[in-house]
Structure formats: C-alpha cells, structure tokens
Amino acid sequence: MKTLEHDSVSTPRRPLRWLVAALIGVLAVAAALAVGEFVSVFTGAGSSPFLAVGNSAIDLTPEWLKQFAIRNFGTNDKLVLLAGMAVTILVAAVVAGLLSRRSPLPGMVIAAAFGALAVLAVLTRPDTDVLSVLAPLASLVVGVLVFRWLHGVAVDRLAAGSSEKDGLTRRRFLYSAAGTAVGAGVLGGAGTLLTGSSDIEASRAAIGKLTVRSPAPPIPASAGYEALGATKFITDNREFYRIDTALTLPRLTAEDWRLKIHGLVDNEVTFDFADIRGRELIEKTITMTCVSNEVGGPYISTSNFIGVPLRDLLNEAGVQDVGGQVFATSVDGWTTATPVRDMLDEKRGALLAIGMNGEALPLEHGFPARVIVPGLYGYASACKWVVDLELIRYCQKSFYWQDRDWAVEAPIKTQSRIDVPAGFATVAAGKVQVAGVAWAQTTGIAKVEIRMDGGPWQTAELATEVNDRTWRQWRAEVDLSSGSHRVEVRATDRSGKTQPQERVPPIPDGATGWHSILFSVD
Structure with a gap:
C-alpha cells in the first residue's frame, strides 16, 4: 500500500477515529496555551492569552451577569470564570478535532481563530504594549503547527493500515502525542515558576513591622x-x-x-x-x-x-x-x-x-x-x-x-443589617437577642430601630461609636412566643435621614431598603 503523504490539505482515505481526532485538538490547544503562558513571562502578565481573553470577558460581560456572579459566587466569581473558560476551551478543542477527522483545515482554522482572538484581547488591554502581542502570536503559530503536525502523524498511522509499518506509525503517533503533552506541561510549569520569581510575598515580608506615629485609638x-x-x-x-x-x-x-x-x-x-x-x-x-x-x-x-x-x-x-x-x-x-x-x-x-x-x-x-x-x-x-x-x-x-453607566460620584448610603439571629435560625422562646451593624460613613449613625412581625418600631441600643468613618453595632431584646417571626431594621444617620423602605438594586449608586430576616422560636 502506498504511504499517504501529508501536505497542508491531505485527506486520509478513511476518517480518523473520534478519540484520536479529539485528542489532537486537545493537545494542540494545550501546546498553544503553554507556549503563550511561557512567552508572557517575558512580555508581561497582561499578555497571557488565557488571562487576556478572561479579562476582556470580564470587561464585556453584561452588568446583570456580573451582579449575578457576585451575588451567587462572591469572591469565587473569578475562579468560576476561569473554570468556565477552561471548559469552553476544552470543548472547542474537542470540536476542532472532530471536525478535522478527514482534513486538518477545520482544526487549523479554529486554532488560528482562537489565536487571533487572543491577539485582539491583548492589543485592547490597558496594561499591555506592542511587544505583548508576541505571546498570543506564539500561541497562534504553535496551535496551528502542532495541530497540523499531529494530524499528519495520525494520517500516516491510518494510511499504514495493516501493513508492516502499522506498529511503527502507531508508536510514532503515541510518542508524538506524549511528547506534546509533556512539552506543554513543562513549558506551562516553567511559566508558572518564572512568574513567581519576583517573589511578591518575600517583598511584602521584608517590609516587616510598620511603625506608626499616630496609632488608631484602641477599640473599646x-x-x-x-x-x-x-x-x-x-x-x-x-x-x-x-x-x-x-x-x-x-x-x-x-x-x-x-x-x-x-x-x-x-x-x-x-x-x-x-x-x-x-x-x-x-x-x-x-x-x-x-x-x-x-x-x-x-x-x-x-x-x-x-x-x-x-x-x-x-x-x-x-x-x-x-x-x-x-x-x-x-x-x-x-x-x-x-x-x-x-x-x-x-x-x-x-x-x-x-x-x-x-x-x-x-x-x-x-x-x-x-x-x-x-x-x-x-x-x-x-x-x-x-x-x-x-x-x-x-x-x-x-x-x-x-x-x-455607574454613577460618577458614589457617597455611601445609610444602611443597616441584622446578623443575629441568622436567617431561618431556630432560637429558644423567651427573651431573644437581635443584633447587627449600621453604617453611614463620615456622617455617623444616630439611631437604629427594629420591629417584629410588622408591629411598632422600637429603638435599639447602640454600641459605643468608634468614629463616624466606621460601622456602628446595635442590639435589641425582644420577648417572643413560639412560632415563626420576622424582624426588620432601619437606621437614621446624624443628618436626620432614615434609610428608605423601598428596595433599590446596587447599580448604579448603591442599594437601599430595609433588611429583614425570618426565624423560628421553639
């Protein structure tokens, strides 16, 4: 059987196996990302193709989606984004491979498109320069070439069929795939190690104790x-x-x-x-x-x-x-x-x-x-x-x-929060302690009130004020019978302004509304 030569448009007589095609896509993307990360060590962290695309995704994310992420994931929102990007890239790599079972062109085009996207992301970042584009360009070139190379090796393996060359070509593909995986891992690891070479924590630790001429008063x-x-x-x-x-x-x-x-x-x-x-x-x-x-x-x-x-x-x-x-x-x-x-x-x-x-x-x-x-x-x-x-x-x-479209100026609004009891908690019947915090930074809190089950407002006890730039804690004691109860809180600042009841979302200039919780009494 004549060995099929693989040029840029060669096509196997029969399609590559699904698993082999998917593996080619994944390995090509891994190699591209590893090279990009390694080069970004020398061209600046902002030039990392993966991070540049991620940062651009943050910038382009609709406001409602950002707030959804903050509400549901809090400080883990970026970890969720990174994980989501990794999954998306993995799926795209598999798809690129599967579309290329007969020809490497679809996968090469997809690899080039992802590289071009990274180049565009880096060029539009505020913390990058022209030199920064070398990292995504390296990713683009390596992604296309590795995809083409692995695809060609797999085509040779397929063309060998049941001939004596079958074992040789099988081993060649396995060695090529393994080498690509190891190379990507080594480059990625080296990039990570070199990125940490500046040793920020060592710089921070070397500062030692900060001597303060005017310390803050002790918190009573x-x-x-x-x-x-x-x-x-x-x-x-x-x-x-x-x-x-x-x-x-x-x-x-x-x-x-x-x-x-x-x-x-x-x-x-x-x-x-x-x-x-x-x-x-x-x-x-x-x-x-x-x-x-x-x-x-x-x-x-x-x-x-x-x-x-x-x-x-x-x-x-x-x-x-x-x-x-x-x-x-x-x-x-x-x-x-x-x-x-x-x-x-x-x-x-x-x-x-x-x-x-x-x-x-x-x-x-x-x-x-x-x-x-x-x-x-x-x-x-x-x-x-x-x-x-x-x-x-x-x-x-x-x-x-x-x-x-957020507000140009952003004075903090008077607000209050209930911390005790926790929402949906169960507490013993009798005298129940309700406590929380209120804030009106630079104005100061004058009064906090609570009410139970929609009844009359009662004034809470305020803790000692530290200064008007900090929150102020409060507490109240209520006598409650068994059953479900709802407590609400509102604060009044020193200017005489009481926080409004109407719920307003945080954007564009801060949330308003009374905080309330439900809890049960045994």
Whole structure:
C-alpha cells in the first residue's frame, strides 16, 4: 500500500477515529496555551492569552451577569470564570478535532481563530504594549503547527493500515502525542515558576513591622456585641471582602512600585515605597463598603489602615483645580475618579494605605499601596495597586465603571443589617437577642430601630461609636412566643435621614431598603 503523504490539505482515505481526532485538538490547544503562558513571562502578565481573553470577558460581560456572579459566587466569581473558560476551551478543542477527522483545515482554522482572538484581547488591554502581542502570536503559530503536525502523524498511522509499518506509525503517533503533552506541561510549569520569581510575598515580608506615629485609638469592648454572635468589629485580613476586576492578582514588588502625581498640578511628583514608608505613618479605623452589596449583604468590612494622608501628597504637588477629580490608575490598568474635594477633606481623612491591621497590605487588598477614601463606595475611590494619580477637570475622563453607566460620584448610603439571629435560625422562646451593624460613613449613625412581625418600631441600643468613618453595632431584646417571626431594621444617620423602605438594586449608586430576616422560636 502506498504511504499517504501529508501536505497542508491531505485527506486520509478513511476518517480518523473520534478519540484520536479529539485528542489532537486537545493537545494542540494545550501546546498553544503553554507556549503563550511561557512567552508572557517575558512580555508581561497582561499578555497571557488565557488571562487576556478572561479579562476582556470580564470587561464585556453584561452588568446583570456580573451582579449575578457576585451575588451567587462572591469572591469565587473569578475562579468560576476561569473554570468556565477552561471548559469552553476544552470543548472547542474537542470540536476542532472532530471536525478535522478527514482534513486538518477545520482544526487549523479554529486554532488560528482562537489565536487571533487572543491577539485582539491583548492589543485592547490597558496594561499591555506592542511587544505583548508576541505571546498570543506564539500561541497562534504553535496551535496551528502542532495541530497540523499531529494530524499528519495520525494520517500516516491510518494510511499504514495493516501493513508492516502499522506498529511503527502507531508508536510514532503515541510518542508524538506524549511528547506534546509533556512539552506543554513543562513549558506551562516553567511559566508558572518564572512568574513567581519576583517573589511578591518575600517583598511584602521584608517590609516587616510598620511603625506608626499616630496609632488608631484602641477599640473599646463596648463597641461591639461579639459575645452575642454579632460580627467582629475589626475584620481579620483574611475575612475582609474582596470585589475587583482583577482576574489574577497584579504582581508588583515594593521595590519596583512608584506613584506618579501629575496633571493639573504645579509640580509633577513621583514617590517610591521608601519615600512613603519614611514619612510619619498614621493609622485610621475605617469601614469600607462595596457598591455591589445587596441589602443585608456581606461586602462591608472594617480595618485599621496604615498610611499617609493623601491630602499631604496632593498639596505637595500643588492642586490647581479643587473642583476637579483625581483620576487613579492601577498597575493592571483599572481606573477610577474621585472628587478632589473628598481627597483634600481633612475630616474625611483619605489615605494612601500601605498597611492593614498591623501588617503590610495583603496582595489581594492592594500591595504595595492603595487609595482609601472613607464615605465613598470603592468603585469610585478605592484604587488598589495604585501607580498613577492624575488631576483632571471634572469628568474630563471617564473611568472603568463610569463607562458601564455607574454613577460618577458614589457617597455611601445609610444602611443597616441584622446578623443575629441568622436567617431561618431556630432560637429558644423567651427573651431573644437581635443584633447587627449600621453604617453611614463620615456622617455617623444616630439611631437604629427594629420591629417584629410588622408591629411598632422600637429603638435599639447602640454600641459605643468608634468614629463616624466606621460601622456602628446595635442590639435589641425582644420577648417572643413560639412560632415563626420576622424582624426588620432601619437606621437614621446624624443628618436626620432614615434609610428608605423601598428596595433599590446596587447599580448604579448603591442599594437601599430595609433588611429583614425570618426565624423560628421553639
């Protein structure tokens, strides 16, 4: 039997087996991704084809779907996205293989299309440059060539039929497939190891203890009702909520970090980490709230943040337009804009933070440095991994979430939440403790009320106020008989404003409504 020569359009006399065809697709994609990841070590993390497509998917995801992911998966939303992408790519690879049982052209076209998509994703990322395109281009070329090569080896195996060459061609395909798998694994592993070579945690650990000139006042025991099962007043770093658009955490050492302040200023200035740490650090107890927090939601936490007043840094640069905005950019290209007046407000106390609860900022919370502006939702103020502050005229530029129709300014709304009892819990009859938190950052909570089963409102006992930039805990005692009960809560801030009953979703400028839970009494 004449051996079938495989050129770019050769076709086996009979189609490849389903399993063989699918395996070719999967191995070609694995090789393409591995090469792309390896090259991205040298061209920048943002050039990773897999991550670039994932980040673009985040940017293009409809708002309702993003909120669905946050509500249902919380801080695991990015893990779900990555897993979903992996499954999608796997399915596409299998389909590419199955469509190519007779000819390699369909699979090569699909591989090229995926590579082109990655190239486009990298070119449109804000944290990439022209050189970054080398990673997805490498993926494209390798994906097409490996698919063509493996398909040709499989065609040779099929053409050999029952001849003496059958064993040789079978082994050749098996060795080729195994070699491709091992090569992809080695390159992928090398890329992972090299990506971690900057050793961010080592840089963070080397910072050591942060010496604070002006520590935050100790939290009095009377500031919370933890003994009742209520939320801890200070949130542990590991439990502090995290909502952002970073598919993978930016990797920037303290040694490499720089903050540039420019734009409508008298003097452009640049600070490095040593400059900031060498200043007189202050510590402030601040509650942060995410605009994605539904009524009664978990995306609110309190920490002792360490840093320097942003007011001082801006004044050193010389602000030219106090009615403008500070346009902040993260190292990964994410942007936000905050009114200059809020950053300069001494009472509000905006910080460039480098520490959190006595230690350097955790990587997921902005290491080496981040912006914190009390009283504003984070999407319009709290830039993590910040590297650039540009002073602009008001709305001269639009920022990430503004481009997606969120509000330009984002003052945190007065809200309250019930933590005890838990929803649908069963408690003993008699005197039942109800407790929770309320917040109106920079205004302060004046009163919290609860009502049982739609009855009259009763005023709750307020815990000691730490400051008007933090939440305030509350408790009430009610005498209840056996059965099912519903408790509602509402708060009134120091301006006299009581949170409205009407439920409003978080987007575009924060949720409103009374939180309520159902529970049972034995």
